[in-house]
Amino acid sequence: MGNFEAKWEAFLRAFVDYGGYRMVLEGLRNTIIIAVLGLIIGIFIGVVIASVEVMPKYKVIPRVLDKICQVYVAFFRGTPLVVQLLVGYYVIRPLLGLHISALGSCIIIYGMNSGAYVSEIMRGGINSVDPGQMEGGRSVGMSYLTTMTKIVIPQAVKNILPTLGNEFIALIKDTSIVSFVGANDLYVAFKYIGTNNYEFMIPYLVMALIYIVIVLIITLCIKLMERRLRRSDR
Amino acid sequence: MTDNGKKLIEVVDLHKSFGDNEVLKGIDITINKGDKVVVIGPSGSGKSTFLRCLNCMEDATSGKILYHGVDITDMKVDINVHRQKMGMVFQHFNLFNNKTILENIMLSPVLVAKKENKKLSRAQRKSSKEIKEQKREEAMALLKRIGLEDKADAYPSQLSGGQKQRVAIVRSLAMNPDVILFDEPTSALDPEMVGEVLDVMKELAEAGMTMVVVTHEMGFAREVGSRVLFIDDGKILEEGSPEQIFGNPQNARLRDFLSKVL
Numbered sequence: 001m002g003n004f005e006a007k008w009e010a011f012l013r014a015f016v017d018y019g020g021y022r023m024v025l026e027g028l029r030n031t032i033i034i035a036v037l038g039l040i041i042g043i044f045i046g047v048v049i050a051s052v053e054v055m056p057k058y059k060v061i062p063r064v065l066d067k068i069c070q071v072y073v074a075f076f077r078g079t080p081l082v083v084q085l086l087v088g089y090y091v092i093r094p095l096l097g098l099h100i101s102a103l104g105s106c107i108i109i110y111g112m113n114s115g116a117y118v119s120e121i122m123r124g125g126i127n128s129v130d131p132g133q134m135e136g137g138r139s140v141g142m143s144y145l146t147t148m149t150k151i152v153i154p155q156a157v158k159n160i161l162p163t164l165g166n167e168f169i170a171l172i173k174d175t176s177i178v179s180f181v182g183a184n185d186l187y188v189a190f191k192y193i194g195t196n197n198y199e200f201m202i203p204y205l206v207m208a209l210i211y212i213v214i215v216l217i218i219t220l221c222i223k224l225m226e227r228r229l230r231r232s233d234r
Numbered sequence: 235m236t237d238n239g240k241k242l243i244e245v246v247d248l249h250k251s252f253g254d255n256e257v258l259k260g261i262d263i264t265i266n267k268g269d270k271v272v273v274i275g276p277s278g279s280g281k282s283t284f285l286r287c288l289n290c291m292e293d294a295t296s297g298k299i300l301y302h303g304v305d306i307t308d309m310k311v312d313i314n315v316h317r318q319k320m321g322m323v324f325q326h327f328n329l330f331n332n333k334t335i336l337e338n339i340m341l342s343p344v345l346v347a348k349k350e351n352k353k354l355s356r357a358q359r360k361s362s363k364e365i366k367e368q369k370r371e372e373a374m375a376l377l378k379r380i381g382l383e384d385k386a387d388a389y390p391s392q393l394s395g396g397q398k399q400r401v402a403i404v405r406s407l408a409m410n411p412d413v414i415l416f417d418e419p420t421s422a423l424d425p426e427m428v429g430e431v432l433d434v435m436k437e438l439a440e441a442g443m444t445m446v447v448v449t450h451e452m453g454f455a456r457e458v459g460s461r462v463l464f465i466d467d468g469k470i471l472e473e474g475s476p477e478q479i480f481g482n483p484q485n486a487r488l489r490d491f492l493s494k495v496l
């Protein structure tokens with residue numbers, strides 16, 4: 001471990017003097033942006049898919065919608081995220097002639113990917129709500145859609161908030177592959193720092209620590225939130 | 235309730251099956267305004283299914299249900315409009331857990347009033363704030379009637395079973411329904427809370443509300459019912475005034491049933 005100090009000094013020099021911290025901050029920002037916006041898009045898509053899946057299927061339209069949703073979920077759960085990222089950025093984006101930045105593409109693809117997973121969580125949440133809630137709503141003349149949006153989904157969301165927190169953590173961790181399409185994240189930043197003198201031990205160690213700290217902070221927030229929700233139950 | 239005795243609900247040859255299991259095997263009955271119909275029968279006889287078919291909570295397999303002369307089993311009919319005038323009270327209350335007691339009562343009346351409001355000309359329209367305020371006052375008046383105005387901002391989980399059921403009754407009452415259907419309203423209650431719920435129902439009956447009540451409370455059936463139906467095995471086996479049904483039952487199965495419950 002004799003040269004550990006030298007390595008630490010080289011890291012500090014690259015981190016502070018050569019502006020490495022700026023890249024780290026940018027990477028951190030991108031990670032948060034992709035995860036937060038991705039989750040928001042994911043929740044939106046997930047709620048829509050789950051609502052379609054639990055709809056009564058007497059009529060043709062819900063059945064067609066259900067099939068579309070099944071294909072969507074099968075695709076996004078059945079292929080690796082890296083593949084979705086590469087296909088989305090290098091195949092779909094040019095084919096559709098879209099001018100979206102790498103970061104923007106990541107947000108959309110992470111959102112769509114997350115939507116497939118959130119839909120499963122959400123469906124469980126909706127099924128966990130007592131069917132009597134729907135009957136109560138319908139009995140006072142509210143439509144299926146109104147009862148769903150005003151009564152059932154709010155209760156379902158409350159039931160699955162802790163699980164959604166886990167989805168958020170998964171998203172944060174998954175952002176470490178966005179450099180595949182040229183977006184800057186923590187990995188890119190620490191690779192840059194390491195490249196200064198081809199010494200990667202400390203940069204990647206610090207990178208790992210940063211991820212752990214982020215995840216620990218989020219876990220704590222989820223716990224606090226859970227405790228709060230439980231209090232309003234009583 | 236001026237047009238008492240006028241036809242309100244007409245059930246024609248109602249059948250209902252769950253898969254291969256035929257629960258209702260042809261029910262015909264006319265319910266008139268002001269009637270207090272009490273439905274009795276052993277469990278599994280189809281009496282709850284019959285009640286749930288009346289507002290299409292369960293879709294009839296065949297047969298007709300005419301409400302104000304409109305066949306509501308027709309898929310093209312907007313069932314929501316009819317349910318607004320056809321209240322229902324459930325065994326397990328089914329209050330909205332994510333809403334306060336006041337919101338539980340106000341929610342649908344406000345939505346309906348807003349919809350009606352949109353049909354008015356611009357000059358006649360009220361602001362949504364005015365509508366809410368008006369419905370809030372009506373809801374508070376209803377809560378006062380059952381002595382629960384201090385629970386307006388509480389959530390259903392903070393109420394006792396009897397309190398919940400009384401709120402559920404005024405929730406359906408807030409829609410100004412022409413009839414209220416009661417699906418074993420006291421069956422899930424602790425014995426000491428049954429009385430308070432039955433009192434509210436008696437009060438409603440005295441005020442002239444049309445009621446269809448599925449219940450095991452024979453005392454209530456006798457005291458409040460104007461007509462009693464005995465359902466078993468998916469059919470109405472005997473129908474009559476409480477005096478006839480309880481005093482002089484004709485059907486063997488009804489006599490057998492009464493000997494067990496009385």
